[in-house]
Amino acid sequence: MKALSIKDIALKANVSITTVSFIINGKAKEKSISDAVIKKVQKIIIDSGYKPNQIARSLRTGNSNIIGLIIEDISNSFFSRIARLIEDKAYKRGYKIIYSSTENNVEKAQELINLFKSRKVDAYIISPIKGIEEDIQLLLNEHKPVILFDRNLPELNTNYVGANHFVASYQGVESFIRQGKKSIALVTIDIDVQQIIERYEGYKKALIDYAIPVDEELVLKIPFNQPEVETIKQIKHLFKAKKIDAVLFATNYLAISGLKVLKQINKKIDDQFAVIGYDDHEAFELHTPSISTIQQPLEEIAETIIKLILNQLSSKTKLPDQQIIIPAKLILRK
Amino acid sequence: MKALSIKDIALKANVSITTVSFIINGKAKEKSISDAVIKKVQKIIIDSGYKPNQIARSLRTGNSNIIGLIIEDISNSFFSRIARLIEDKAYKRGYKIIYSSTENNVEKAQELINLFKSRKVDAYIISPIKGIEEDIQLLLNEHKPVILFDRNLPELNTNYVGANHFVASYQGVESFIRQGKKSIALVTIDIDVQQIIERYEGYKKALIDYAIPVDEELVLKIPFNQPEVETIKQIKHLFKAKKIDAVLFATNYLAISGLKVLKQINKKIDDQFAVIGYDDHEAFELHTPSISTIQQPLEEIAETIIKLILNQLSSKTKLPDQQIIIPAKLILRK
DNA sequence: TTGATATACTAAAACGTTTTACTTAAAATT
DNA sequence: AATTTTAAGTAAAACGTTTTAGTATATCAA
Incomplete structure (x- = not known):
């Protein structure tokens, strides 16, 4: 049982395909189709349950009413939450979102961009990684709207929405210092992405401003994409090797791993350790x-x-391109 | 700058569009295109960076190499994890996944099915809700593969993959009873979906088998889609009104809300309360x-x-349709 | 040498729309 | 009465592929 086409509707209504198309696309008035015909065709469309073939439509018009969302990993709650918010908001405005994860893999990201491109998505929302600058530039050359979020690629002239990680991280460390923490x-x-570097810079700046020596041995840089057991091992080592009274985690999954370590080594979070x-x-x-945390304003970002x-x-x-930096919020919890 | 088309390639190579198409689709040998021509065309394709227009392809062939995944809520970690796994596995086999959330809203679910249908996805993976039986039946009538997961719609003749919620829930309660819990x-x-009902049935059956009277006042049914504050209020009321020594939560977000309540009322999980x-x-x-939990085997389900x-x-x-029920695992934690 | 078969390739239809550039008749304007 | 404008519609091209049904030449078997 094949799906109905606009031809079938035209046949049933005894009008031309063109007329049906005008009616479907709300151009009937402007193209001076009579009310009687409009009514008749609309009734047939409703009764028959006809739905225009979007593929054919996209082929003809070159757009799709679909926005492509490319993120790092949908199973990370930061991304899944923001995906959900973006989806909701786009949906209310008549756009659909399709999304997919890059897993921070350059080739996969490139393939996704190509997938979305070949599907003629109207716009791109991308949480980018280094190495896809050229691919994004190609999109920009085609005048497709591109919004980067969460991470910026400064060499690209496009839009960016993200939180102020430098300030957020600074404030986090500042709050430690105010509690009297020294180590x-x-x-x-x-990983060489701007928003992670900013978090590091904020950390350093706060220490310097409060005249606390920066000890690089207190900065643990976890290799990207390594299995969690390894991460746990490294964090455990840091906690054991150094006398530490406060620790800032730069992502939620690092913090989760860190909390697992604390549980394993039975170290309590208390006045001595924040x-x-x-x-x-x-x-x-x-x-x-x-656990206190630096909260990005997801709703506002979306x-x-x-x-x-x-x-x-x-x-x-x-x-004109816009770079929108939204303040993050330090949520202090007891 | 328009994208290249197959016509451009044909022109450059001085062959017909047909020949190029055969080469692109690996049918060159079978259609007896000479090696020289194959080489020449392939080189031009590579050098020019030509990518076939998938929309045109889909229009012509009626399929898309895309699988549609319709879930309840991408921000729920159960769904986002399974989405990620499905995405990975499909990707390795040359299929792309596009997904979207229904928010348990029948109309949104219907629209999504229509969206995917009009995008000619090749197959559907759906975590369904009551009320979309007819829409799914339409897909089945068109001979599109449909796999339901997490929740079944028994009146539909199609494939289903899910965990054995009855047994899992039974075992959870059984483990409480073995610990000497009575209340x-x-x-x-x-919500009237099968997998939730099964969890309830398993709970009841375990109590009956162990000769513990079933007290309906110990069963709290949270209205679907209500704000979390309400849920917390209701759980708090249950915990205060009744003397309870063990509680089984039927979903992860209910458990999260429950844990928040315990924290608020400062009730400890210990020998007296599981x-x-x-x-x-x-x-x-x-x-x-x-927290102990009933774990669905996500990897295996995906x-x-x-x-x-x-x-x-x-x-x-x-x-033939298959109904695959995979055992869930009770993970006991201390 | 003739008909069949294989090799190497191609023209054109089809997929289902949108949109441009008409046509035809009626109404309005001069 | 002749011309212009408006109303109501339509034919056909175009979007970029895949695929069917060829064609033309070369090779082979009888």
């Missing part, structure tokens, strides 16, 4: 004691991204 | 004490789903 560790990730996580996670609030996209899609001329 | 609560969700969650969650392991789909896609005849 403050940073567990971060060994922890701040990043990006929040349900486990943080629930933990005993609750909203900003969607607004930027829609502005661009509705404007015929290229809008 | 065992179930916090579940008020908790089992469902579907696992990073917070469970990290919690002090760690693998089974993909296998079923690929079998169907590669078979010309309709394969």
Whole structure:
């Protein structure tokens, strides 16, 4: 049983395909189709359950009403939450989102961009990784709206929405210092992306501003994409080797691993030892004691991204690029 | 700068479009195209960076190498983890996944099915809700492979992959009873889907088998989709109103809410009070004490789903429907 | 030498839309 | 009465592929 086509509808209504198309696309008035015909065709469409073939439509028009979302890993709660928010907001405005994970793998990211490109998505929301600058530049050359988020690629002239990681990280460390901490560790990730570097810079700047010597041995850079057991081993080693009274984790999964270590070595979080996580996670609030964290304003980030996209899609001329930095919030928990 | 088309390649190579198409699709040998021509065309394709337009391809062939995944909520870790696994496995076999959340909203689910249908996805993986039986039946009528997972719709003749919730729930309660618990609560969700009902049935059966009277007041059915504050209120009320020594939560987010309540009312999990969650969650392991849980074998579920789909896609005849029930595992933690 | 078969390739239809550039008749304007 | 404008619609091209049904030449078997 083949699906109905516009031809079938035209046949049934005894009008031309063109007329049906005009009616479907709301151009009936402007193309001076009579009310009687409009009514008749609309009734047939409803009764028959006809749905236009979007593939044919896309082939003809070159667009799709679909926005492609490329993220690092959908199973990370930061990304899945933001994906959900973006999806909701886009949906309300008549756009669908399709998303896929890169796993921080350059080839996979490139393939995804090509997949989305060949599917003619109207715009791209990308949490990028180093190595895909050229591929993104190609999108920009084709005048496709591209919004980077979470991580910026400064060499690219496009839009970016992200949190102020430098300030957030600075404030986290500052709060440690105000509690009288002196030996403050940073567990971060060994990857050359701007937002991670900013977190490190914020950490360093705070120490310097408060005249605390920066000890590089207190900075643990976890290799990217390594199995969690390894990460746990390294964090455990740091905690044992150095006398530490506070630790800032640069991502939520590092913090989760860190909390597992604390549990394993039976080290308590208390007046002697403080922890701040990043990006929040349900486990943080629930933990005993609750874990303070640097919270990115997901709702606001999602909203900003969607607004930027829609502005661009509705404007015929290229809008100026915007770099929107949204403050992150330090949530202190006891 | 328009994208290259097959026509451009044909022109450059001084051959027909047909020849190029055969070469692209690996049919050159079978269509007896000479090696020299194959080489020449392939070189031009590589050098020019030509990528076939998938939309045109889909329009012509009616398929897309894309599998549609429809889930309840991508921000729920059960779904985001399984989405990630499915994505990985499909990707390795040359299929892409596009996914979207229904939020348990019938209309949204229907729209998504229509979206995917109009995008000509080759197969559907659906975590269904009541009310979309007809829409799914339409897919089946069109002979599209459909795999339901997590929840079954028994009135539909199609494939299903899910965990054995009845047994899992039974075993959870049984383990409570073996610990000497008598007043065992179930916090579940008020929704008419099979896998949730099974969890309730397993709970009841275990109590009956061990001659413990079933007290309906110990079963809290949380309305679906209500804000978490409400849920917390209701659980708090249950814990205060009744003398309870064990509680089984029927989903991971209910367990999370329950743990928040325990924290708020400062009730400890210890020899006097036991908790089992469902579907696992990073917070469970990290919690002090760690929370036991009923773990669905995500990896196995994902693998089974993909296998079923690929079998169907590669078979010309309709394969018999399969209902695959995979045991869930009770993970006891201290 | 003739008909069959293999080799090497191609023209054109088809997929289902949108959109441009018409046509035809009626109404309005001069 | 002749011309212009408006109303109501339509034919056909175009989007970029895949695939069917060829064609033309060379080779082979009888």
